[in-house]
Amino acid sequence: MNLKAVDTRLLIAILLPLLLVVLAFALGVGAVDIDLGKAIRDIVNQQTSIEMLILHDIRLPRALLAGLVGGTLGLAGAALQGLLRNPLAEPGIIGISNGAALGAVIVFYYGLAGSAWFVLPLGGLVGALLAVSCIFLLVGQSRSIITLILAGVAINAIGGALIALALNFAESPYAMQEIVFWLLGSVANRSFNELYIALPFLVLGWAMMLYCGRFLNALTLGEETAKSLGFNVVRMRLVLILGVAASVGAAVSVAGNIGFIGLVVPHLVRPFVAYEPRRLLLASGLVGAILLLIADIAVQSLPTAAEMKLGVITSLVGAPFFLLLILKSRNTLQ
Amino acid sequence: MKFYCLCFSALMLTSASLLAVEKPRRIVSIGLCTDQLLLMLADREQIASLSVWAQDENMSYMIDAVGDIPLNRSSVEEIIQFEPDLVVASEFVAWDTVKFLRQLGYPVKQMPVATSVAQIYQQLELFGEWTGNQQRAQATIAQMQSRLADIHARYAERPVKSVIIYSPNGFTIGANTLEDDLFIQAGYRNLAAEMGIEGFQAISLEKLVASDPDVLQIDRGLSQQDSLATAYLGHPVLARLTRQREYLDIPTRLRICAGPMIVDAVELMAARR
Numbered sequence: 001m002n003l004k005a006v007d008t009r010l011l012i013a014i015l016l017p018l019l020l021v022v023l024a025f026a027l028g029v030g031a032v033d034i035d036l037g038k039a040i041r042d043i044v045n046q047q048t049s050i051e052m053l054i055l056h057d058i059r060l061p062r063a064l065l066a067g068l069v070g071g072t073l074g075l076a077g078a079a080l081q082g083l084l085r086n087p088l089a090e091p092g093i094i095g096i097s098n099g100a101a102l103g104a105v106i107v108f109y110y111g112l113a114g115s116a117w118f119v120l121p122l123g124g125l126v127g128a129l130l131a132v133s134c135i136f137l138l139v140g141q142s143r144s145i146i147t148l149i150l151a152g153v154a155i156n157a158i159g160g161a162l163i164a165l166a167l168n169f170a171e172s173p174y175a176m177q178e179i180v181f182w183l184l185g186s187v188a189n190r191s192f193n194e195l196y197i198a199l200p201f202l203v204l205g206w207a208m209m210l211y212c213g214r215f216l217n218a219l220t221l222g223e224e225t226a227k228s229l230g231f232n233v234v235r236m237r238l239v240l241i242l243g244v245a246a247s248v249g250a251a252v253s254v255a256g257n258i259g260f261i262g263l264v265v266p267h268l269v270r271p272f273v274a275y276e277p278r279r280l281l282l283a284s285g286l287v288g289a290i291l292l293l294i295a296d297i298a299v300q301s302l303p304t305a306a307e308m309k310l311g312v313i314t315s316l317v318g319a320p321f322f323l324l325l326i327l328k329s330r331n332t333l334q
Numbered sequence: 335m336k337f338y339c340l341c342f343s344a345l346m347l348t349s350a351s352l353l354a355v356e357k358p359r360r361i362v363s364i365g366l367c368t369d370q371l372l373l374m375l376a377d378r379e380q381i382a383s384l385s386v387w388a389q390d391e392n393m394s395y396m397i398d399a400v401g402d403i404p405l406n407r408s409s410v411e412e413i414i415q416f417e418p419d420l421v422v423a424s425e426f427v428a429w430d431t432v433k434f435l436r437q438l439g440y441p442v443k444q445m446p447v448a449t450s451v452a453q454i455y456q457q458l459e460l461f462g463e464w465t466g467n468q469q470r471a472q473a474t475i476a477q478m479q480s481r482l483a484d485i486h487a488r489y490a491e492r493p494v495k496s497v498i499i500y501s502p503n504g505f506t507i508g509a510n511t512l513e514d515d516l517f518i519q520a521g522y523r524n525l526a527a528e529m530g531i532e533g534f535q536a537i538s539l540e541k542l543v544a545s546d547p548d549v550l551q552i553d554r555g556l557s558q559q560d561s562l563a564t565a566y567l568g569h570p571v572l573a574r575l576t577r578q579r580e581y582l583d584i585p586t587r588l589r590i591c592a593g594p595m596i597v598d599a600v601e602l603m604a605a606r607r
Contacts (some may be wrong), residue, residue, distance in 0.1 A: 031538035048574065054540050057571035108560055173556045174502060174563035181562055189504065189539055191570050306536060 008279050011272060015286040019067065022293045026063040027055065029297050061192045065254065066296040066310075067289040068195070069187065070261055072202055072251040074288020075281055076244045077262025078269070079209045082216035082277035083240050084139070086148050088325060090263035091248045094148060095155030096131045097257040100245075101182040102163050103127020104253035109170035121201040124249030131155055132241050145329060184311030185256030187296060194254040205247025206285065212240045213278030220277060258311045260318020261288050267325070357466035358420035364408035365427035366393055367591035368445055368461075372422065373399045374474065374594065375458070376465045382416040392558060395587045395595040410434045420464065448592035450515040451482070457592060474594055481597045482519060489521060489604040497522040497582070498545050500572065501553035502563035506537040512592055520603035522549065539566075543575055549606070550575060551582040553589075582606055 028036060034051045042052035073091060080089040080096075091097045107113050107123030138151035163182055167175040215236040218226040227233055265288045266280055273279035292310070299308040361380050363369045366387035373381070373388070373396040386405045388394050406412040408428040413421060413435065421442045423432055435442050443464050448454045455475045462471025497517055499507050507513040508524070508531030517524045525545045526537065552567050588599040 031540040032544045034544070048578065050544055050546055053543050053571055053574060057569075057574060058539050058543065111560060113560060170559070170561075172559035172561035172564070174561040178562045189566055189569060193568075193570060307538075 008273070008282075011279075011283050012286070015283065015290070019286055019290050019293075022290050022297075023063055023067060026066065026293050026297050027059050029300050030054065030059055031300070057191065058189075061195050062187050062190055063293065063296070065187045065190050065195050065198075066293050068199070068202055069185075069251040069255045069258065070292025070295075071285040071289035072205065072247045073258060073261040073292070074265035075206060075209055075285035076248050077264075077288070078266040078277070078280045078284035079212065079216070079240055079244055080262070081266050082219065082280070083212075083237065084148065085143055085219065086145060087267070087329065088145055088149060088263070088322070090260065091128075091244070092257060092259035093156075093263060093322070094131075094135050094152035095159055096128045096135075096244065096248055097252050097259070098156050098159030098163065098183075099131025099134075100124040100128040100249040100252035101257045102159050102166065103130075103249065105163050105166045105182055107253075109166065109172060109175050117197045118200070120253045121198050121246075121250035124251075124253030125201065125245050126249070127159075128245040128249040128252070129241070131159065132245060180309060181256045183257055184309035184315075185252075185258035186299075186307075186309045186311075187255050188299075188307055190254060198250040198254045201246045201250030205243045205245070205250070208239050208243025208246065210281055212236055212243070213281055215240070216277035216281075256309070256311070258292065258314055260314045260322065261292055263325075264318050264321050265291060267321070358464075360416055360418050361420045361422060361465060362406065362413050362416050362418040363388075363422050364406065364413065364431060365422075365424045366390070367424045367427075367593065368422040370394065370396045370591055370593055370595070371445075371458070371461045372465070375461055375467045375470050377467070378403075380465060382418055383413070392554070392585075393556065393587050393590055395591070395593070397587075410438070414438065414440070422461075422464065449510050449512055451478075451512075451519060451596070454478075454512075454592045454596065458594075478594050478597055482600065485520075485597070485601050485604050489607060492521065492604075492607045495522055495548040495580075495607050496525050497549040497551055498525040498542060498547040499551040499553055500537075500542055500567065501534075502555035502561070502566060504536050504539065504542075504566045505534050506531060506542065507534055507553075508532050512596070513589065516589065516596060516600055516603065520600045521607050522603065539569060539571065543571060547579065549580040549582055551584065551603075554583070554586050556586070580606060 032054065034054050036055065038049070039051035039055035042049045043056050077090045080091065080094070081087060083089070103123040103126045104120060107120050112123070113120045134155050135151055138154070139147050160183065164179060167179055215226065215231050218229045218231055223233055266284045269280055269283045269287050273283055292314070295310055295313045298313055299310060302308060357380065359380055360382040361372060361376060362383045363372050364385050366385060369384040369388035372384065381403055383404045383406045384400060385408055388400050389397055389405060391397055404416070408431050410431055413431070418440060421435055421440055422445065423442065424445045425447055432442050432444065445457055445461065448457050455478070458471045458475050459468075462468040499513060501507070506526040508529070509527035510532050511534070514524050514527050525547050529545070531537070550572065552572070554567070555564060558564070582603060584599050584602055588595050588602070
């Protein structure tokens with residue numbers, strides 16, 4: 001037990017500096033070359049200059065948001081895989097992200113987002129919660145991978161269609177083209193405004209998910225064992241689901257649906273945390289943040305005419321990984 | 335064969351009678367810009383229908399003149415019910431409708447895109463000919479010319495300022511566009527054109543800020559409703575960038591179409607120089 005605790009600290013001691021390095025690198029990348037030294041001096045001296053505006057108002061919120069959203073998706077993926085005891089669970093695959101996007105789209109395009117700062121992430125939360133509820137209704141207590149994936153396919157299809165429908169009925173003539181953002185995600189041109197409205201929901205969601213770590217450990221031994229260990233299974237499950245809905249809902253409402261991060265990250269991290277769900281959570285969050293930052297550096301560095309959406313990169317990497325996982329678990333699928 | 339001959343001569347007869355009448359009497363417009371030209375140049379009795387955009391308060395300069403003229407959504411079904419003797423549209427607007435109407439034998443005239451004030455004059459002349467209102471067109475041109483000359487003279491003393499335009503979806507507008515010519519008319523240097531940008535093109539927020547303009551012009555575009563496209567214009571860096579500089583917000587209805595209303599836009603821009 002003691003040894004594991006040291007391991008966790010060691011893991012964080014490696015991942016946290018790595019995250020900071022990637023973050024610093026992301027701040028150096030952009031459409032124009034700027035004198036970063038001057039930009040930092042101007043920020044410290046509170047002087048307005050072009051360099052300072054680009055670094056502080058454009059790159060910093062973008063990079064922070066990429067990190068926060070990536071961390072959320074990694075953490076939520078680990079939490080869902082633990083909760084459903086299913087290696088293919090992920091907010092995108094089982095339809096939670098599309099549910100969140102639907103909630104956010106309805107709030108955003110129908111003029112409700114302006115009524116109060118928390119309405120947009122709250123819309124994402126409600127949409128995510130609806131999707132999770134559907135998953136639980138469809139899957140129930142079954143641990144079958146096939147049932148979960150099929151339920152996900154259905155919820156994703158319904159969510160996607162309803163997003164398109166909501167955009168079609170929106171009054172803005174731009175709405176329909178923007179489906180790309182909601183289905184593939186991006187943090188381009190996002191500002192501190194979006195960061196601030198999402199942050200309270202993100203932090204609350206993380207806290208709720210991390211709080212459930214020991215419960216997830218107990219759950220690996222089965223629900224009955226978790227109960228006998230003193231966990232109120234119904235309550236803990238509810239806390240975890242609300243945590244996933246709050247954080248994924250808020251993340252999607254400001255950055256769209258970025259797929260596969262929540263699937264890939266826990267699998268990468270699991271061997272390093274001795275397959276312990278509780279320790280998987282925090283490490284998955286950190287790795288998720290690092291990976292999405294790298295993806296965002298990539299979309300800015302690739303010489304495409306219009307900037308690529310983040311979901312394109314994460315899906316290109318994540319979808320083959322998903323196939324690999326299906327192949328690996330084919331025996332258990334039968 | 336006989337039947338076709340009959341049809342052909344019937345067609346010749348109708349077109350001949352049309353020529354004799356001269357002025358078309360049931361003109362249908364299927365786009366915002368031709369709507370406004372019709373309202374400005376044609377007699378009220380000549381207009382059978384306008385597009386719904388004529389009544390868009392954000393985009394239409396002539397909204398008060400629409401009155402009870404029937405509106406259409408530029409679909410073929412609606413248009414043929416008006417039995418038009420002339421359908422007018424801007425080039426690139428509802429091209430599928432235009433193609434279909436031509437196949438059905440309706441006379442359709444398409445207005446080319448104007449990329450300068452000089453071309454607006456040509457358009458007005460052309461539109462005057464199509465609708466049989468040449469005199470009104472000439473008077474409108476003369477009025478535009480004298481107003482523009484007056485604006486030039488009034489603000490000639492003021493220094494030339496650099497400007498860049500930012501519109502929904504992060505687009506800017508470079509050389510060979512009407513907007514570029516309007517900047518020149520109003521005494522500005524368009525930084526997007528100087529960067530080598532031609533026409534409408536997306537510009538990254540970083541490049542926009544780095545261009546360091548004296549004046550930032552925000553184009554509110556087609557809609558005030560919430561969308562990601564218009565969220566580009568709400569990025570706080572734009573507010574901070576304009577804190578020590580000037581900021582231009584020219585109403586969309588003054589600049590979305592080539593027509594006499596652009597003089598109002600030039601005047602607003604020149605006055606802020």
